[in-house]
Amino acid sequence: xxxxxxxxxxxxxLVKSFxxxxxxxxxxxxxxxxxxxxxLGPNGAGKTTTIRMLATLIRPDSGTALVLGHDIVAEAxxxxxxxxxxxxxxxxxxxxxxxxxxxLLGRLLGLKRPAAKGRAEExxxxxxxxxxxxxxxxxxSGGMRRRLDVAASIVITPALMFLDEPTTGLDPRxxxxxxxxxxxxVAEGTTILLCTQYLEEADxxxxxxxxxxxxxxxAEGTPAQLKASVGTGALHLRLLEPDQRxxxxxxxxxxxxxxxxxxxxxxLSVSCSDADRAAEAIAELARSGVRIADFSLGQPSLDEVFxxxxxxxxxxxxxxERxxxxxxxxxxxxxxxxxxxxxxx
Amino acid sequence: MSKSMAxxxxxxxxxxxxxxxxxxxxxxxxxxxxxSAALTFGWRGMLKVKHVPEQLLDVTxxxxxxxxxxxxxxxxxxAGSTADYLxxxxxxxxxxxxxxxxxxxxxxxxxxxxxxxxxxFRSLPIWSPAPLVGSLLGDSVRYxxxxxxxxxxxVALGYRPEAGIGGAVAALALVVVFAFxxxxxxxxxxxxxxxxxxxxxxxxxxxxxxxxxxxVFVEPETLPGGLEAFVDVNPISILADAxxxxxxxxxHASDIAIVLIVAAGLTAVFAPLTTRLYRRG
Numbered sequence: 001x002x003x004x005x006x007x008x009x010x011x012x013x014l015v016k017s018f019x020x021x022x023x024x025x026x027x028x029x030x031x032x033x034x035x036x037x038x039x040l041g042p043n044g045a046g047k048t049t050t051i052r053m054l055a056t057l058i059r060p061d062s063g064t065a066l067v068l069g070h071d072i073v074a075e076a077x078x079x080x081x082x083x084x085x086x087x088x089x090x091x092x093x094x095x096x097x098x099x100x101x102x103x104l105l106g107r108l109l110g111l112k113r114p115a116a117k118g119r120a121e122e123x124x125x126x127x128x129x130x131x132x133x134x135x136x137x138x139x140x141s142g143g144m145r146r147r148l149d150v151a152a153s154i155v156i157t158p159a160l161m162f163l164d165e166p167t168t169g170l171d172p173r174x175x176x177x178x179x180x181x182x183x184x185x186v187a188e189g190t191t192i193l194l195c196t197q198y199l200e201e202a203d204x205x206x207x208x209x210x211x212x213x214x215x216x217x218x219a220e221g222t223p224a225q226l227k228a229s230v231g232t233g234a235l236h237l238r239l240l241e242p243d244q245r246x247x248x249x250x251x252x253x254x255x256x257x258x259x260x261x262x263x264x265x266x267x268l269s270v271s272c273s274d275a276d277r278a279a280e281a282i283a284e285l286a287r288s289g290v291r292i293a294d295f296s297l298g299q300p301s302l303d304e305v306f307x308x309x310x311x312x313x314x315x316x317x318x319x320x321e322r323x324x325x326x327x328x329x330x331x332x333x334x335x336x337x338x339x340x341x342x343x344x345x
Numbered sequence: 346m347s348k349s350m351a352x353x354x355x356x357x358x359x360x361x362x363x364x365x366x367x368x369x370x371x372x373x374x375x376x377x378x379x380x381s382a383a384l385t386f387g388w389r390g391m392l393k394v395k396h397v398p399e400q401l402l403d404v405t406x407x408x409x410x411x412x413x414x415x416x417x418x419x420x421x422x423x424a425g426s427t428a429d430y431l432x433x434x435x436x437x438x439x440x441x442x443x444x445x446x447x448x449x450x451x452x453x454x455x456x457x458x459x460x461x462x463x464x465x466f467r468s469l470p471i472w473s474p475a476p477l478v479g480s481l482l483g484d485s486v487r488y489x490x491x492x493x494x495x496x497x498x499x500v501a502l503g504y505r506p507e508a509g510i511g512g513a514v515a516a517l518a519l520v521v522v523f524a525f526x527x528x529x530x531x532x533x534x535x536x537x538x539x540x541x542x543x544x545x546x547x548x549x550x551x552x553x554x555x556x557x558x559x560x561v562f563v564e565p566e567t568l569p570g571g572l573e574a575f576v577d578v579n580p581i582s583i584l585a586d587a588x589x590x591x592x593x594x595x596x597h598a599s600d601i602a603i604v605l606i607v608a609a610g611l612t613a614v615f616a617p618l619t620t621r622l623y624r625r626g
Contacts, residue, residue: 055468058625080470081376089461095393107385108469110374119371126363136396152465156373181364188368 008191013063025215038202046215143174379472390483408442437561448548451531508594526608529615536622
């Protein structure tokens with residue numbers, strides 16, 4: 001299908017462990033140049049470690065990877081010339097101003113001082129940060145910091161950009177801004193490897209998705225394929241009159257399948273893979289006199305994806321994926337999730 | 346869900362056309378040279394002094410207090426008069442003030458590591474020790490500032506270096522060169538320890554006794570035999586002697602040579618070690 005030259009990332013059997021903890025356990029990836037590729041998984045699944053290997057920050061224990069045709073170990077320098085990394089924690093210097101951050105990177109990437117200054121102004125304007133350009137980054141909002149972070153990654157436009165959870169912790173408005181910037185980057189030809197915990201984010205942006213769990217790719221495909229394998233999610237309903245819930249549950253059970261009653265006495269949901277059937281069921285409820293306050297047909301959450309793919313919900317693995325991960329004493333041995341760290345669904 | 350569900354909100358904060366234009370409007374130059382990258386990181390260090398001047402204040406106030414306290418409290422008892430003791434102690438306090446500042450190089454590096462920005466630096470196509478060398482170059486300017494404060498204070502209190510401004514500048518330069526070498530020890534520590542405060546504690550646990558068990562405050566002849574022997578070979582004593590000598594115009598070339606050799610030795614051992622630890626992440 002795809003030829004080797006059109007792949008921006010080609011990873012085979014990447015393995016990395018920290019002390020006793022196997023963080024990445026044989027990851028294969030093939031990312032087409034010019035596309036957004038999503039790596040979906042919970043905290044500690046091995047996403048960040050995979051990115052850090054591909055971005056030449058750490059060496060794989062075994063396995064190989066070519067990034068834009070260059071080996072990540074033997075030709076790390078050539079890889080670094082073509083990539084940029086936007087890490088999970090904002091990769092900007094909090095004790096400098098936004099403008100200083102961009103000038104710093106411009107200078108390091110080889111721009112002369114006036115060119116670096118000009119470039120900084122251009123990016124600050126384009127990313128709506130001009131007014132805040134003279135403020136220290138530690139006083140920025142989460143959304144501003146992320147925009148600056150992305151701007152810092154394109155001081156010199158990279159051929160490949162690693163984005164590690166770019167919208168975690170952002171409000172919906174800031175999240176949409178970041179998404180629009182990502183789309184603009186792709187439109188200009190940059191390949192993006194996007195790590196995320198949100199299926200919706202991968203669905204919005206990515207051409208292909210790999211689902212990763214406990215250091216392994218457990219499913220791969222287009223967002224449509226992935227959703228087809230797990231269902232489009234759930235129909236959530238809230239009734240005006242809680243008394244009618246039992247009746248509504250019975251009807252939905254017949255029309256769509258097993259109904260879950262929400263903690264809210266007027267709420268209920270049912271897994272549903274077809275918007276048309278959901279619409280019919282709602283219409284039928286209305287005809288039978290059930291009064292509906294609101295309803296929504298939601299994307300499957302990461303938990304639902306994991307439940308469908310693995311039979312267990314997404315769990316946070318014990319290995320925290322920060323730089324401290326490489327000191328053995330910090331990591332907890334074993335692959336079993338700590339029950340206290342399980343995500344509340 | 347259809348993609349139109351996410352409304353385009355770019356116009357309010359970031360302009361889509363401008364973003365696309367900014368993406369395509371620059372071509373990649375050759376990466377910065379090793380020197381240019383290191384100087385750029387030095388500039389970053391300077392900016393931090395500008396934005397977080399408390400850092401400098403912390404390390405300057407203690408030595409200032411020491412000058413004042415030792416001179417007026419103990420000066421008469423130790424050297425017969427406060428003026429005589431000031432002559433003795435000032436070059437020593439200069440050494441202490443600057444060496445204390447070196448601990449902060451390790452603290453700053455450790456603080457950096459807890460933040461995402463280091464990952465970005467490490468993914469850049471630059472000479473890999475550049476962030477470290479650059480920070481220490483920047484720190485050297487801080488050492489200079491801290492040293493200048495001490496000398497100025499000394500002059501204000503009546504200290505007059507016999508070798509004049511030239512002697513004071515030479516002493517300051519020698520102390521800063523030694524501090525550059527010593528700070529590699531603390532950057533190594535900064536990469537090995539977990540938290541900035543652990544680096545600070547361990548650093549001062551080392552530098553504090555080493556500074557006091559030297560001839561910075563007292564003539565070693567007054568000490569018990571074993572201690573005197575240690576104080577005599579302590580590089581900080583030799584640095585203090587050299588700096589006194591330079592200020593008075595009677596420095597021994599051997600003292601200066603030993604100081605430079607120790608500084609070079611520390612750099613030769615700890616600079617590659619720091620770089621390796623830093624590269625490993």
